[in-house]
Amino acid sequence: MTDTPLIIIAEFETTAATRAPFLVACIEDSIRSVTDEAGCSCFDVLTTPDEPDTVILHEVYDSPAAFDAHQATPHFKAFSNAVDTLKIRLVSVRRTVRNIPAPK
Template sequence: MTTSPLTIVAEFRIPAENRDHFLELCAYDSAHSVADESGCQRFEAVSPMDDPQTVILVEVYDDEAAFETHLATPHFKVFEVAVKELGAELVSLRKTARIAPRS
């Protein structure tokens, strides 16, 4: 199974009072990831329509190395610190590989 591209699916639970601030941080991290990282193909935040306290980040990278580069960027460090300060809980983080379509 190929791991290129690599899709990251990260699910967070956000306290209601911090949701708006968390979404601003997601937008910040997303914008910088796509603009500043050549290996980041896509980065978006989604939320189940019936569960606004859950936010899921879907990020697509060229490969594992590109994701590791992302984790070392200044904009990710800002996001990482803020997640803790806002009481956001990382529920799961999955590394997935595309299986269809193949290209």
Template sequence: MTTSPLTIVAEFRVSTENRTRFLELCAYDSERSVSDEKGCLRFEAVSPLDDPQTVILVEVYEDEAAFETHLATPHFKVFADGVKDLEVKEISVRKAARHAPKA
């Protein structure tokens, strides 16, 4: 099934002492993704107001191929290495299709 656009919702759990550095990595990945990847339409990092140790990435790509391209970029490698180094726990990574508004 081809999904266009494709939304990625990735949830992470980060310790208090590593939160600032992790958010810096999220900002770096977000900035590079939006500026360098033609297929990345949106990339945001958010946290629930009542749970600052949870960080949720909401990313929108033109399609699955654009997301696969993202996973092969140097800036994603920096992010992925940082997740390991900071011992950030990946809770889930979900792919979603947009139903409204229509693309």
């Protein structure tokens, strides 16, 4: 089961004052994750017009071990520091697996 891709869906709540700097931190983490980590194939930073203070991260890792490695990177530590400094509320983190093959 360790070779099963792991999909993370994390939801955060910002404020009008913290939304922009938090998005900067999310985007940097996203870029570094996909560029620097062989085990990260996708990292989307999502928002909706209906809930402007909600930020959702959709991340796809080759395995749970690849996600563990992600959490040890300098860019994840910078992201985590931004969450703490900006006092961003973590709403939920879901660890999911895909039950059908990914589209080609």
